[in-house]
Amino acid sequence: MAQVSSSESSPSESSPPPEEEVEDVPFVEVFFPTEMRPLPGRLDTVPVFNSNSPEVVLEEGVLLSTFPPEDRSHPDAHLDYAFEGRFDIFTHHIARARTRSQTRTLFQGILLHNPSDRTVRVEVLHGASYLTRPDALFVELPDYVDDRLGTVYSGPGSRATNDVLRGKRQGNWPAVLELKPGDSRMLMNLPIPVGRVVPSSNGRSTLLRLLSDGPVYVACLAMFAPRNGSNERIPTLEEWQTLLDTTGLSGPRDLEPTPIDRIYDVDRMIYSRVAGVAVGSRWEAQLVDSGKLESDDSPQLTVPEPGRSFSYGLSTLHRGRLGTEQIQSARLVRRYPDTAYYAHGNYGIEYNLTLPLFNPSNNPRQVSLLFQTPIKQDLVNGGLTFLDPPENRVFFRGIVRVQYNDDEGTPQTRYVHLVQRRGQAGDPLVTLNIQPRNKRLVEVDFIYPPDSTPPQVLTVQTETR
Known part of the structure; x- marks a missing residue:
């Protein structure tokens, strides 16, 4: 991810060359009402040798x-x-x-x-x-x-x-x-x-x-x-x-990070790059209703009312918690003094997310899952901000695996390569027609790829018929 950030990260040195200059396009901010939720679960304790600085x-x-x-x-x-x-x-x-x-x-x-x-x-x-x-x-x-x-x-x-x-x-x-x-x-x-x-x-x-x-x-x-x-x-x-x-450390050295106790006091935060031992290789979670436990015999995630949605932050980080008060960045148990304090971006970390979607109503509901790249914010007020059109800068490029039974009951496993730019709301990964009082299990897996800039969100949205 980028070394320097204010409200947004700047492009990474590892990104491809910038696209050819085009005429200035006005970006319109679009407010997307959604209920932000912290992601259940946590990183495991598998150590990661992380060399990026x-x-x-x-x-x-x-x-x-x-x-x-x-x-x-x-x-x-x-x-x-x-x-x-x-x-x-x-x-x-x-x-x-x-x-x-x-x-x-x-x-x-x-x-x-x-x-x-x-x-x-x-x-x-x-x-x-x-x-x-x-x-x-x-x-x-x-x-x-x-x-x-x-x-x-x-x-x-x-x-x-x-x-x-x-x-x-x-x-x-x-x-x-x-x-x-x-x-x-x-x-x-x-x-x-x-x-x-x-x-x-x-x-x-x-x-x-x-x-x-x-x-x-x-x-x-x-x-x-x-x-x-x-x-x-x-x-x-x-x-x-x-x-x-x-010999000593290779060079040239990257920018030193902003001290953790000052990150909310400065206009521009320097995350720096990672060189150390991080804790956590995989984030595994079952996304269920508030008050439910992942270990419940019949876990469920009640889908929103028509026209409404809720979203889970992915790879949230300092000054990019999207209102969840959750920092998912892996902590470092060993690091060099001039490198990042956390493994911001969680490069190489796998997310395994299970959604037991449940339609509690007496009517069928059409439910979509979206992978999205909103404008990075720490605090949100009832929703996320996207850009129309999105910026040219690519903030995510990688594979997302989605497993589910389709509307005919046939098991499906799809690998989808996503390219998302800053502020891109995205199209559905999958759309399901869930019958009344019925449950549909969906699994979403991805490894957070290098050359991407967090955070992203996974959104569950019920369409208005």
Whole structure:
């Protein structure tokens, strides 16, 4: 997400180039009455290695290290956190060249180390890593595209989260990595090439879900390709280990965050970018009526009266709670002092939401579910604000999975690639005709993709016949 924000975030460095200039279009603010509700449930406790600072990498060094600081030249670059059991790795970094002298290939390495006295097995459950070029160019797509085969994406974050949501493990990842006592091994050793035509840039997004049966330290590192004469080559394990032990943090450093105790006192808040260990890989919740518990035998979510709606905030954050008083940003248990205090944006975090929609009336009701990107606000007064037309800036690009029984009772699973711009109200993900005194179960799942800007909402709306 953007580093600087007032009422709205500015575009991310990781966003595609701005669209061509067009004539100024007047944006009309449209008020959408809706009842805002906090999202039930909470993030789980799975730790996430989250490396997104610096986003643009121009200097070699440590991007994020959870190794112990002892016996290393720059102890402040190491956060001393061992992962064990389920954990995730999310990284997103960009290489950039403004002159021919800067076109040397940047390599990104992820190093694992077993500090214990027994062999540790690390399973790669799901995972994907893509470059912007040539793997996943930012292409212009329609707002809604059905993606049954997983071939629709725009940008590396969109493609990586698409794969992982479908439970895929990209072919270049090992199923299991074994580390002997005291052993270190490269989990990833991949380039971010910028090409020879300047100015130029390229990015790589990576999302991995792992399971370790023992403690492991993790480091994400940046190194320019070593050379044999004039030819570039892949860095060796020994070269990565030396870089880890002898260099400090990579640069240039991103903007420092606004202190949490001052965020409501300043005109412009700096969220900064994330480099640390976040807590929470998945938000799972059953959306039910107030006073009901998710564990009730017959949970239900009563649909609104015709012409009315209610909405749940998604990826809400400081100064963007949309009136819910809820901050969903994952907390950080390890971070560098000049990086974000929370994992704002929840990049790589999966939302699993179940809606047991219930029509209590004696008449059929037509109910729609909408995924929307309202204007970011902290407080709202009875509704959300959208723009007509929406701005050109894309604030969400990624896959949403919707599972339900259609009006004929046939089970449906739809993968929809959404592109939403700032202030876009959106069209329904699904519309159901719910019969009197009947219940219809809908499941909505998505992984919050990089190159998006929170918050969004999930709206339940009963149409007026």
